Amino acid sequence: MNPDKTTVRRRLIRLAVSVLLLGAAGTLTACGSSADRREYGTGRRSIEAKPGEEFTLAFPMAPSQGEWWYVVPPEPHGGVVRSEGDREEYEGSDGSGGGDGTQYFDYEAVGTGTTEIRVLHCPVGTCVGKGATASPRPDAESTNSDQAGKARYYTFEVTVRG
Structure with missing residues (x-):
């Protein structure tokens, strides 16, 4: 048929x-x-959110080359945003951390107001310490510098509106 x-x-x-x-x-x-969490990098440092929204600061990194990113003091206002931790994803399938990847810092907007999140970028040999205690060597440059290979601070302004 x-x-x-x-x-x-x-x-x-x-x-x-x-x-x-x-x-x-x-x-x-x-x-x-x-996965719908908005991502921000060094090119866009003004963030607007509503309470309950989640966002991520995402930066390329090469840990095998000694490159890291750190959230450093002063801490953002806890009544405006809350850290949900940090994580790393590496290129390749073995997940060993031996290659390049992306470093993420996750946040949730929790209350109205404005605060800042300060991040330090540390290429190989440019910082001392790790985590929140990391600091650049005395020759670190501001974010206005075009010099590669220097530690730099990046400040993200976060405004949460109800």
Whole structure:
């Protein structure tokens, strides 16, 4: 038995509608995920959010070359944003941390106001200490410097509006 053209057309339409609905359902599911967290890097340092919104500071890094990023004092106002921790992702599949990757600092906006998050970029040999105690050697440059290979501070201004 060979189906006629009308039957084939109806089946194709039903199949297309099913595919579209499945695609829309996947999109709706993804919208509420943490993958929708907005990311900011050194090129955009003004952040606006609403209470409950999550955002991430993301920076390229080369730990195998001694390059790291640190959130340093003064701490952001805890009534405006809350740190949700930091993490790293490395290129390649082995996850050993031997290659280049991205360093992330995750935050949640918790209350209205404005605060700053200060980050220190430390290329190899430019900083002493680690984490919040990291500090640049005396020859560190400001963020206005075009000199590569120097430690630099980046200040992110976060405004949370209700």
